[in-house]
């Protein structure tokens with residue numbers, strides 16, 4: 001086997017191969033032949049799936065400087081070296097089915113990276129630097145132990161496909177609603193209790209899978225015309241009988257902490273705190289360019305975050321909302337999607353900014 005391997009690499013080196021297949025070779029270590037002398041300067045794709053590698057060499061980028069795709073699916077890799085960040089041309093990295101417990105921040109230096117696959121590892125968190133991957137289109141994090149996603153993920157503006165199935169997520173950062181190229185979001189089998197109010201507001205988002213999040217009882221009504229998977233959500237169906245206040249409360253369990261009031265159809269006046277936030281938001285976002293009447297707004301970070309990324313926008317009039325929401329429930333069985341999701345007790349929830357918008361909102365409209 002060793003001779004055959006030596007031969008394969010020797011030929012690749014001599015003939016300046018761009019692709020090298022070393023799958024199923026029972027390798028415990030990265031072959032030294034790949035790293036000797038000047039390495040393989042012409043190599044663009046390296047396939048090493050189903051071996052027994054435990055780590056990667058520090059001088060990988062130095063010896064294989066033109067790597068575009070690196071496939072390391074199904075090894076025993078527990079740690080990737082910081083030097084991974086030097087693979088300047090790398091576009092595709094597959095580390096699925098390994099033993100990763102953490103990811104070094106240097107991953108954020110892979111500025112050409114378009115596809116990152118990390119499913120079936122033991123990741124508990126991700127470095128915020130993942131948000132530096134501006135060209136990232138695919139991020140697969142299924143089957144890890146993530147309890148949250150980094151807030152900076154919303155800076156990955158090229159992201160089209162995000163998969164986080166089978167993790168321990170209890171919420172989704174609402175900043176993700178700002179990923180305007182996101183087309184598919186899959187978060188099945190987590191511990192989600194609510195989804196960001198704005199989820200689905202982007203036209204690009206067409207596929208949302210949240211199946212088997214037992215405590216997820218409401219879906220933002222923006223998702224009404226999308227392809228959604230939500231079987232196994234909703235838990236008990238009792239609470240959703242009839243459009244009662246009880247049903248609403250039950251459906252809204254787990255709203256973000258910033259929600260202080262849940263408005264009802266009878267309220268005519270929006271609370272003062274909410275009005276203040278809306279005014280501040282208008283000033284913050286719509287002050288005329290070049291007109292610096294106001295000093296930089298100094299606010300606690302939590303408030304500043306809320307101003308930058310409001311809880312959501314009114315499903316009726318698109319006004320930003322901060323501390324109060326006026327919800328309206330549309331049980332799934334009353335909608336056109338009922339036939340598709342026969343076994344679910346989930347409702348669509350329209351979140352409005354005032355009792356007036358609440359009264360006039362209709363799902364079809």
Ligand SMILES: [Zn+2]
Pocket residue numbers: 314315316317318319352353354357
């Ligand atoms: Zn409104």
